[in-house]
Amino acid sequence: MRQDFTTTRVVVKQQKTLIFGLDLGQAQDFSALAVIERGSSAAAHTAKTIDEVDYLHCIHLQRWKLRTSYPAIVADVVKIINGLGPELTRPKPFLAIDATGCGAPVVDLFKREQINAELRPIQIVGGANVSRDTFGMTRVPKRDLVSVVQVGLQNRQLKIADSLDLAEILSRELQNFQVKITDAANDVYGAWREGTHDDLVLALALAVWQATQPVYRRQKAAETTVGYTL
Numbered sequence: 001m002r003q004d005f006t007t008t009r010v011v012v013k014q015q016k017t018l019i020f021g022l023d024l025g026q027a028q029d030f031s032a033l034a035v036i037e038r039g040s041s042a043a044a045h046t047a048k049t050i051d052e053v054d055y056l057h058c059i060h061l062q063r064w065k066l067r068t069s070y071p072a073i074v075a076d077v078v079k080i081i082n083g084l085g086p087e088l089t090r091p092k093p094f095l096a097i098d099a100t101g102c103g104a105p106v107v108d109l110f111k112r113e114q115i116n117a118e119l120r121p122i123q124i125v126g127g128a129n130v131s132r133d134t135f136g137m138t139r140v141p142k143r144d145l146v147s148v149v150q151v152g153l154q155n156r157q158l159k160i161a162d163s164l165d166l167a168e169i170l171s172r173e174l175q176n177f178q179v180k181i182t183d184a185a186n187d188v189y190g191a192w193r194e195g196t197h198d199d200l201v202l203a204l205a206l207a208v209w210q211a212t213q214p215v216y217r218r219q220k221a222a223e224t225t226v227g228y229t230l
Contacts, residue, residue: 015040018084018093020117021207022077023199024070024103031073032199033080035060036207056158056211061166061200070102074109081117093117096210098202099137100124120210124202145205146177148212158208170200177201 017038025031037057064073081093099107099121107121123139131139152158153174160167177198 015091017091017211018088019207019211020077020081020093020095021203021205021210022073022095022097023203023206024073024098024106025064025066025199026102027067030066030197030199031064031068031070032203033060033062033077034058034200034203034207036204036211038211053157053212056152056208058158058160058164058170058204058207061164061170061203063166063169063199070106071109074106074113078110078113078115081115084116089116094120094210096120096122096206098122098124098206122206122209140209145202145209148208149174149201149205152208160204166200170204173198173201 017040019036019038021034021036023032035058037055037059038053039055039057040053064076077095081095084093093116095110095115095117097103097107097110097119100123103121103123107119110119119136121137123137124142124145125139127141128143129141130144133139149158160170164170
């Protein structure tokens with residue numbers, strides 16, 4: 001008995017977005033930048049918009065010398081982002097900035113610039129709840145920032161390019177990073193040894209956390225194929 005089958009062509013559309021994570025150091029700490037390429041896909045015959053993450057690739061790591069001024073760091077980041085080609089800025093990149101302590105004035109410096117990115121200031125706090133204020137500041141527990149990196153690495157969704165100059169240093173920072181549970185049951189995150197830096201970890205965590213937020217539900221899937229030089 002002959003059967004006729006109707007073939008349905010399914011076109012998968014992909015969306016790629018760049019997310020920049022900027023951790024701001026102080027006198028004894030480096031400032032660092034991590035760039036994540038966030039990839040998502042949706043079937044073209046559905047009404048699905050971009051939400052589920054297919055992959056998170058760390059494609060760029062950067063660290064400034066100690067005592068580099070904040071205006072100089074702002075200028076460097078603006079130059080990097082504004083120097084991206086149009087294929088990398090549709091949709092517009094996100095810049096997740098550490099706005100804790102001295103970071104708040106740096107956010108103001110970015111707001112004065114003509115930067116082709118959506119600013120996402122993040123204040124790193126204790127506790128367990130994410131909160132947002134009417135001025136665009138998001139308060140994120142450090143445990144959330146750390147956990148998204150841990151989960152991403154464990155499920156192999158987050159990958160770090162071995163070719164990056166700072167990949168080995170980041171790997172060491174990830175190994176040295178730990179979670180301590182105090183007697184009061186509060187999470188204390190830090191390095192194993194005093195003097196060990198965690199700037200690259202935090203820059204990566206800021207980018208990854210932002211990449212996992214549901215703001216992308218408003219973005220329609222679009223077919224894109226891009227290359228990049230940062």
